[in-house]
Amino acid sequence: MNFKLKDIVPQLITVFAVVLVFGFFTYNAQINMENRGIDFGYGFLSQESSFDVQFSLIEYDGSHSYFRAYLVGLLNTILVSVIGIIIATILGVIVGIARLSPNYLINKFAAFYVEFFRNIPLLLQIFFWYFAALRALPLPQDAEAMFGVFFLTIKGLYVPAFIWQNFNIFLYSVIAAIIAIIVIRAHAKKVQENQGKQIPVFLISIGLIFILPLLSFLIGGVRLSFEVPVLKQLATTSFIYEGGVSLPPELIALTLSLSLYTATFIAECVRAGIQGVGKGQKEAAASIGLTPNQVLKLVIMPQALRIIIPPTTNQYLNLTKNSSLAAAIAYPDLVLVFAGTALMQTGKAIEIVSITMFTYLTLSISISILMNWYNKKIAIQEK
Amino acid sequence: MFKYLKQLTSLVAMVAVLFTFTTESMAAKKSKTLKNTQKKGFVRCGVSQGLPGFSNADAAGNWTGVDVDVCRAVAAAVLGDANKVKFTPLSAKERFTALTSGEIDILSRNTTWTLSRDADIGLTFVGVNFYDGQGFMVRKSSGITSTSQFKDGISACTNIGTTTELNMRDFFNSKGISYEPVAFEKADEVVAAYDAGRCDTYTTDKSGLAAQRTKMKNPDEHIVLPETISKEPLGPVVRQGDAVWEDIVRWSLNTMIEAEEYGITSANADMMKTSDNPAIKRLVGAEGELGAAFGLDNDWSLRIIKQVGNYGESYKRNIADTGILPDRGPNQLWTKGGILYVPPAR
Numbered sequence A: 001m002n003f004k005l006k007d008i009v010p011q012l013i014t015v016f017a018v019v020l021v022f023g024f025f026t027y028n029a030q031i032n033m034e035n036r037g038i039d040f041g042y043g044f045l046s047q048e049s050s051f052d053v054q055f056s057l058i059e060y061d062g063s064h065s066y067f068r069a070y071l072v073g074l075l076n077t078i079l080v081s082v083i084g085i086i087i088a089t090i091l092g093v094i095v096g097i098a099r100l101s102p103n104y105l106i107n108k109f110a111a112f113y114v115e116f117f118r119n120i121p122l123l124l125q126i127f128f129w130y131f132a133a134l135r136a137l138p139l140p141q142d143a144e145a146m147f148g149v150f151f152l153t154i155k156g157l158y159v160p161a162f163i164w165q166n167f168n169i170f171l172y173s174v175i176a177a178i179i180a181i182i183v184i185r186a187h188a189k190k191v192q193e194n195q196g197k198q199i200p201v202f203l204i205s206i207g208l209i210f211i212l213p214l215l216s217f218l219i220g221g222v223r224l225s226f227e228v229p230v231l232k233q234l235a236t237t238s239f240i241y242e243g244g245v246s247l248p249p250e251l252i253a254l255t256l257s258l259s260l261y262t263a264t265f266i267a268e269c270v271r272a273g274i275q276g277v278g279k280g281q282k283e284a285a286a287s288i289g290l291t292p293n294q295v296l297k298l299v300i301m302p303q304a305l306r307i308i309i310p311p312t313t314n315q316y317l318n319l320t321k322n323s324s325l326a327a328a329i330a331y332p333d334l335v336l337v338f339a340g341t342a343l344m345q346t347g348k349a350i351e352i353v354s355i356t357m358f359t360y361l362t363l364s365i366s367i368s369i370l371m372n373w374y375n376k377k378i379a380i381q382e383k
Numbered sequence B: 001m002f003k004y005l006k007q008l009t010s011l012v013a014m015v016a017v018l019f020t021f022t023t024e025s026m027a028a029k030k031s032k033t034l035k036n037t038q039k040k041g042f043v044r045c046g047v048s049q050g051l052p053g054f055s056n057a058d059a060a061g062n063w064t065g066v067d068v069d070v071c072r073a074v075a076a077a078v079l080g081d082a083n084k085v086k087f088t089p090l091s092a093k094e095r096f097t098a099l100t101s102g103e104i105d106i107l108s109r110n111t112t113w114t115l116s117r118d119a120d121i122g123l124t125f126v127g128v129n130f131y132d133g134q135g136f137m138v139r140k141s142s143g144i145t146s147t148s149q150f151k152d153g154i155s156a157c158t159n160i161g162t163t164t165e166l167n168m169r170d171f172f173n174s175k176g177i178s179y180e181p182v183a184f185e186k187a188d189e190v191v192a193a194y195d196a197g198r199c200d201t202y203t204t205d206k207s208g209l210a211a212q213r214t215k216m217k218n219p220d221e222h223i224v225l226p227e228t229i230s231k232e233p234l235g236p237v238v239r240q241g242d243a244v245w246e247d248i249v250r251w252s253l254n255t256m257i258e259a260e261e262y263g264i265t266s267a268n269a270d271m272m273k274t275s276d277n278p279a280i281k282r283l284v285g286a287e288g289e290l291g292a293a294f295g296l297d298n299d300w301s302l303r304i305i306k307q308v309g310n311y312g313e314s315y316k317r318n319i320a321d322t323g324i325l326p327d328r329g330p331n332q333l334w335t336k337g338g339i340l341y342v343p344p345a346r
Helices: A002-035 A066-098 A104-118 A122-136 A167-195 A201-218 A249-275 A279-287 A292-329 A334-346 A349-378 B002-029 B032-040 B066-079 B095-100 B115-120 B163-175 B187-196 B206-213 B243-261 B278-283 B290-294 B300-307 B311-320
Strands: A150-153 A156-159 A161-165 A223-227 A230-235 A238-242 A245-247 B043-047 B085-089 B123-125 B130-132 B134-139 B154-159 B179-184 B201-205 B222-224 B232-234 B237-239
Touching: A066 A104, A066 A249, A066 A292, A066 A334, A066 A349, A104 A249, A122 A249, A122 A292, A122 B187, A156 A249, A161 A167, A167 A201, A245 A249, A249 A292, A279 A292, A292 A334, A292 A349, A334 A349, A334 B163, A334 B179, A349 B095, B032 B043, B032 B066, B032 B243, B043 B066, B043 B095, B066 B085, B066 B243, B066 B300, B066 B311, B095 B123, B095 B237, B115 B123, B130 B206, B134 B163, B134 B206, B154 B163, B154 B187, B163 B179, B163 B201, B179 B187, B187 B201, B187 B206, B201 B206, B206 B222, B237 B243, B243 B278, B243 B290, B243 B300, B243 B311, B278 B300, B290 B300
Parallel strands: B043 B085, B154 B179, B154 B201
Antiparallel strands: A150 A156, A156 A245, A161 A223, A230 A238, B123 B237, B130 B232, B134 B201, B134 B222
8 A cells, every 4th residue: 555655646746747847838828818808719719810811722811710721731841741751751861871872982972971961960061052053044025945845944843634534534543553462462462471482573673554544545545734834924034834733843852852861861771770770680581592682672671670660760750840940941831821920910829839830749749659650660560 | 982983993004995996906907917027127019030121139148129119118107227128039920929929019010900800810900100002023134023914833932920921822723823832931942932933923021132132142133023012010919818918018009100200219308308399398208207107217218219219210320221112102101101000299
């Protein structure tokens, strides 16, 4: 009995203290807000926002609600995080492996990249890419077309828009190709386990993913045409491109700086993971006649991934949270649109900041759960 | 004997109670913000992060501008020294939170007076120290001379967290023009992006455009279009709930404007004590007890005029002589064709 009490009392005191502190702050905030005539409430979310946003994935303008503006900001944050994570991962893996390359030039170049980009504050890099790019890029009227259809200008990257006919048939053909690939892979694995025969799965997969959609064009009635951006004059020296899809320079600069920065950390995780696999494993694999590619793919990587995944999860979380620096260069993310403009127009500081914090928390926890699930999946299965 | 003693004690008690009541009401009148300011020895003032003519710090960290002068006037009135001000540079986004949370006591940061800001978020606007309106700046080479030449697809750089974003939408919507808003958190980045060619036009209050134009790489390449698309009365703001402090700030500003109306300047203020005009004598503290209403001495307004100057001096020093807006426009006294008109100090 005595022993139990000793265990519980400190915890009770801690809980009590935490509740007290929170209670004190809530009470204080309530009193202060009452004194200054500030109402607390989330009713404003359904009001008309009456401000526009530069770039949005869903249909939005000032006549929509503040909640819609919140969604616009959230989707923009997710967009930049997802693109950033994909690019950072690809780049990080390449650079991480390159750092272990026996080739002096590749090895040193990768080391230089890592040391350079991870040691400069991210905000500076964002400013650098944004303003350096703005200064370096041509005005719309001076832009040279890349491949005749892409235009990289100070006002953004203009790419042709796809105009589809019977897009759903095309989509079905892609889905069918993916299902076919999964089935073939499973079959190939079985064949190899039972008969030791190898089927060239990779080549078949590539073939399928090209041939099926191609068939949809030839016999499915799918038609694709492109809408190429066309230069339009607004005033004597002011031009834009019309038609096509435009990616604002803010999005490009932010994705570039976030992924270049985070890739350095991922590269180090990858290097640590590969080096963490015993040298004997590599030598043993080589001694049974596997090619260097097979050694990496079949022996080193599966073991290295267990070391790589947990710290890389941290980097993904960092990238997502760092994307809030977007406000500095006018990329309309959650912080700029919701915790910026919406907060100013409504004055609902406590409500909006709490929603924003909760949103980032949810995003981060979702990434954590996903990565933990993946980590568990690739962990050693004890039989 | 005992009977009298009892009556006497009750009388003493009553007097004591009355006395504590009166001292209590005097103290209450002195206002919490005023008391704190006098205890600290400086006025806590929120300003912009650098807008020439309104609030701008030089290399040595000295703040100048018409917004800065409002805070200096309050310091002169309350503390006797116009230099006893602690300036806190704030972004448009931070400003109201800094005021309502009590980090600053006056927000003098080219802030537009609107109904929702006044009524909704725990603020009180005390007056107008600059009548402004939103305008557009474009490159001269674009050939645009009026907003009627704007076309679909125009990109406009501006700040977030201001009335500018809302006015811009109203303007472009009413004209039926589609536009790309590019909104930055800090004014410096807006200017840099517009200057680099990211946007076709830069929109904010016209005074702001004129001031930022002086910061551009080549100011002569840019013009401010003649149209004004909104009313932007800019003025100092205080926290809601301290009526005495609110009055002190309001009348410090009014004193500067009224002093100009009566021709009282920092140079001649002392001599004006012997003037024949009672309105002038009241302003320089030679007649009446105007300061007592705020719990201040009678020389509060004289100190404002002597140390900071009247509104005209402040405008000339900060906005006209720096080449930002040499023409006072609506910010001229009502007696001279402008709309500056303040209630009488009496």
